[in-house]
Amino acid sequence: MTSALPLLPVYTGDQVRAAERPLLESGQGPELMRGASWGLAAAVLNLLRERGAVYGARVAGLIGSGNNGGDGLWALTFLRRRGVEATAVLARGRAHQEALQAFLQAGGRVVDEIPGQADVVIDAVLGTGFSGEFGAPQLPEAAVVIACDLPSGVDADTGEVRGSAPAADHTVTFGGLKLGLLAGDGGHLSGRLHTVDIGLGDHLPTPRAQLLSPDWDPASSWRPPQSTDHKYSRGTVHVLAGSPQYPGAAQLTVGAALNTGVGMVTLEAAEEVRHQVLAASPEVVGVADGAGSEDRLEKARAVVVGPGLGDQAAQLEAASATIDEAVRRALPCVVDASALTLVPELTLRTEVLLTPHVGEARRLAQGLGLAEADELLSSDPVAAAEALAEGTGATVLLKGATTVIASPGAETLLHRAQAPGLATAGSGDVLSGVLGAVLATQQDRLTVAEGAVLAVGLHAQAAQRVDPNGQGRFGASALMAGLRA
Ligand SMILES: NC(=O)C1=CN([C@@H]2O[C@H](COP(=O)(O)OP(=O)(O)OC[C@H]3O[C@@H](n4cnc5c(N)ncnc54)[C@H](O)[C@@H]3O)[C@@H](O)[C@H]2O)[C@@H](O)CC1
Ligand SMILES: Nc1ncnc2c1ncn2[C@@H]1O[C@H](COP(=O)(O)OP(=O)(O)O)[C@@H](O)[C@H]1O
Incomplete structure (x- = not known):
């Protein structure tokens, strides 16, 4: 290919x-x-x-x-x-x-x-x-x-x-x-x-x-909007993120999606979370959480579920329903953070993108009873990501200094970030937003795995923009802002 x-x-x-x-x-x-x-x-x-x-x-x-x-x-x-x-x-x-x-x-x-x-x-x-x-x-x-x-x-x-x-x-x-x-x-x-x-x-x-070429400017792989576009044709991302305990995660995910560039972001979250996010980004369209109505994904071209969701049963239930609905509609769906704990109960497909860091990948492997994948995480992370992809039927994005993207039956893609400052709280929430925006807007020309590797490249590029000398003196909010060229 x-x-x-x-x-x-x-x-x-x-x-x-x-x-x-x-x-x-x-x-x-x-x-x-x-x-x-x-x-x-x-x-x-x-x-x-x-x-x-x-x-x-x-x-x-x-x-x-x-x-x-x-x-x-x-x-x-x-x-x-x-x-x-x-x-x-x-x-x-x-x-x-x-x-x-x-x-x-x-x-x-x-x-x-x-x-x-x-x-x-x-x-x-x-x-x-x-x-x-x-x-x-x-x-x-x-x-x-x-x-x-x-x-x-x-x-x-x-x-x-x-x-x-x-x-x-x-x-x-x-x-x-x-x-x-x-x-x-x-x-x-x-x-x-x-x-x-x-x-x-x-x-x-x-x-x-x-490997995504380290000499390539990922922004040059981004297809900008056309004059014929309207907000829905550009791509809408539906985000289910944030909780009263972690409202900032929703803000980072939504802000990153907007700064990457999308037609529209809808946010499904608790009222106080929506209130906070809309105060910072009034363009976001809020949806009450747990709304349960199937048409909330009608306009979505990609879905992001999980950043800052916490472990409350009601929120996880809403997350599970949203992932199921995304799977039914064959929409690209990023599953991150605590939503990853739902995976053993779900039936997934390659359009679903699981985004664990190593600790989450370990828990995922254990939850799925994939002892071999658990062991491989220490000795051969590429094979571990591939085993998780085969075991879940989903595409797996294993985070780290080198990010591994494994999809059942497809070539494994790698991205190596020369930006250790990315290891900062909320950085993964920003990545989820970038992933949502890329998968919503670039899906006509890139597979989910390719979109994922482009998003990881844009995320690392944002770190290099805000911190060109690699001093690590920035937080995830600055990273979110750094996505804008
Ligand atoms: N054959 C050739 O002409 C070419 C060889 N290449 C080079 O050759 C390398 C491979 O060469 P070799 O196959 O000779 O292998 P290496 O030179 O990598 O190492 C093998 C030697 O080290 C010893 N050894 C292995 N593990 C050891 C350990 N844990 N502690 C101590 N000694 C250990 C072995 O007994 C053997 O003598 C490549 O990495 C590359 O640098 C390349 O230049 C391409 C062409
Ligand atoms: N040493 C590192 N060098 C480069 N990138 C890193 C390094 N450590 C982590 N990252 C990246 O930073 C992000 C961290 O995500 P995550 O662990 O989910 O953070 P959080 O949950 O705090 O938001 C990932 O994109 C990961 O690939």
Whole structure:
């Protein structure tokens, strides 16, 4: 399927290794290693140029015994030939013979410890050949760390760290983006990602997942209203959110939907919640909660249920009825926060978008009796989201620094936010509003999963707008305002 969004293929380590195999068998190993190590050296050179001079810069490598170490040594060799002071620590006491010889011939030095003055450290102990556990050594604090293919100790297939892994500022990866660089702890440790094409081309299989391109402006994927539009044709979002205990959640969800851009927002909530929300956003149309009338969704193109709903039985009952009605009408329906507790009792379809964070996903898996999904949440979050999607029949958006969107029978989509300030109370309520607006207005050209990944991109972009230096000095209200271009 071709998507209207710019998506990058993501592979497991095993898939990339399998793609390399025929080339290695036909004797092209040295060329592959040359391509990979030159790509790594080029990335280091760029970094050194940005920081000052290349000549005399100090670059140290932590070198393993396999091909990952070979890549590291060849990269150090190329750098040495450009006047870099290159040192290598042989972490296993031995290394790729040919690469070591070239390194020594170029004037590189083997040392016992990474020099404390190193400007750049290349982590080339373990790549896709990692098995068992790894213990990461301490690296000089001031050095920029560049991982060769992936940080040592990270499982390339899942992102799981077994033992410990050094955090990289950059990872230069070969042949294709690997899932372990995006998911789980691997996603926190891999830094900025650079992919080097080593000519695997047609040998690469169907990707394991697709990543929304980090270089893409998500706002450019937004289809604006047309002159022929009227409010209903643009898209109406029906929101069931907020409670006397959490009225602010409704305000954030509704405000985010309005600032993302919709034809109309209707809010189903308790009177005092509606009163508060309408005081801030008089354009919202209020509907008494628990109204129970089926025509409240008649004009809706998307529904959002759950933010700030709390755990009162009457509110959950109204939420359940609204989700059922949305399912009956095949409307995209975002189910968030406490409404997620209703899922085991509901019959869902792929238009329903469940939006748990990890804690909620764990409770969801337990509520559904999906023990495997519960376990996978720690070791392989992508597989966990897929198991939840299969188990519920719904699309699942698992929140986190990397958001995973899994839909039964469809490709899994990923978004990686470089905005940890998003971890702030109410941020998820804002995301629900953005999701509602995108699903209501863009559904003619995007699937629910694609709309979801676009919404997650817009949410992260809003954080970058209000907090360009990543200081985290903003709350969810500012995030809501940041959605406006
Ligand atoms: N074969 C090639 O020519 C190519 C190799 N590539 C590089 O090679 C890497 C894969 O190379 P390898 O298959 O040699 O594997 P690695 O270099 O990732 O690691 C395997 C080596 O480390 C040891 N090892 C594994 N787990 C360990 C642990 N927990 N503690 C200590 N030692 C451990 C193994 O015994 C083996 O010697 C890729 O990540 C990539 O960097 C790429 O350059 C593409 C081409
Ligand atoms: N470390 C992080 N880096 C980037 N984004 C994050 C991080 N932690 C959380 N987020 C995002 O912030 C939002 C938090 O949502 P949620 O946990 O539901 O918050 P709340 O319930 O307080 O509104 C999600 O969109 C999630 O993907």
